[in-house]
Amino acid sequence: MAAVDVTVIDHPLVAHKLTALRDVETDSPTFRRLTEELVTLLAYEATREVRVTPTTVQTPVAPADGVRLALPKPLVVPILRAGLGMLEGMTRLVPTAEVGFVGMVRNEETLEPSTYAERLPEDLSGRQCYVLDPMLATGGTLAAAVRFLVDRGADHITCICLLAAPEGIERLTQLLDDLHVPCTLVLAGLDERLNEKGYIVPGLGDAGDRLYGVV
Numbered sequence: 466m467a468a469v470d471v472t473v474i475d476h477p478l479v480a481h482k483l484t485a486l487r488d489v490e491t492d493s494p495t496f497r498r499l500t501e502e503l504v505t506l507l508a509y510e511a512t513r514e515v516r517v518t519p520t521t522v523q524t525p526v527a528p529a530d531g532v533r534l535a536l537p538k539p540l541v542v543p544i545l546r547a548g549l550g551m552l553e554g555m556t557r558l559v560p561t562a563e564v565g566f567v568g569m570v571r572n573e574e575t576l577e578p579s580t581y582a583e584r585l586p587e588d589l590s591g592r593q594c595y596v597l598d599p600m601l602a603t604g605g606t607l608a609a610a611v612r613f614l615v616d617r618g619a620d621h622i623t624c625i626c627l628l629a630a631p632e633g634i635e636r637l638t639q640l641l642d643d644l645h646v647p648c649t650l651v652l653a654g655l656d657e658r659l660n661e662k663g664y665i666v667p668g669l670g671d672a673g674d675r676l677y678g679v680v
């Protein structure tokens with residue numbers, strides 16, 4: 466099975482908001498709003514495979530066949546810190562989803578991720594999971610998060626990122642080469658490369674710092 470299926474959203478509204486997000490002059494409140502708006506647009510495409518079950522409702526006129534989201538509920542997993550800025554935009558579109566949390570930080574010397582927090586259901590058997598992180602740089606963080614979910618039984622993973630570097634997608638694909646469940650990646654933009662510090666070029670800088678301030 467191909468490990469990761471990548472979609473880059475080609476839409477003028479996404480491109481417009483992404484351009485404003487990148488701008489170094491964009492302040493934190495505006496950056497947070499644009500992030501939420503972008504995620505809502507991306508979520509429309511990212512949830513194309515969300516499982517539904519047939520149902521019938523009574524309209525004022527007649528019965529109508531339709532669907533509702535299937536059980537178990539989808540699980541949305543923002544990767545703290547920066548992924549938290551994407552949560553509201555995602556749950557606006559899928560308000561009945563449950564939310565689990567993973568806290569990860571990349572060591573800026575080695576570029577390797579470490580996990581400092583985790584609050585997820587023990588058993589994710591049969592769950593569709595939506596992982597949120599604005600930046601896919603070397604791919605280490607996202608690969609570790611996906612592995613975490615699959616090890617607990619998740620059987621369908623969709624990652625939503627704002628930006629990725631080609632090197633990161635390549636590494637993600639290698640790291641998840643043995644994955645036995647479908648894994649999709651939805652992006653607002655695919656950038657040129659990583660720089661020597663592991664930052665996406667042209668990118669938008671440090672997403673966590675731009676959302677929440679430098680720590």
Ligand SMILES: O=P(O)(O)OC[C@H]1O[C@H](OP(=O)(O)OP(=O)(O)O)[C@H](O)[C@@H]1O
Pocket residue numbers: 544545546547548569570571572576578598599600601602603604605606607633663671672673674
């Ligand atoms: O693809 P990678 O090379 O692993 O890097 C990407 C990670 O780096 C950023 O988080 P960071 O470690 O800065 O933590 P933060 O969200 O707390 O800012 C970003 O939000 C990703 O989680």
Ligand SMILES: O=c1cc[nH]c(=O)[nH]1
Pocket residue numbers: 547600602663664665666668669670671672673
């Ligand atoms: O460009 C990058 C790379 C990693 N993390 C970020 O926030 N930005």
Ligand SMILES: [Mg+2]
Pocket residue numbers: 547671672673674
């Ligand atoms: Mg950061």
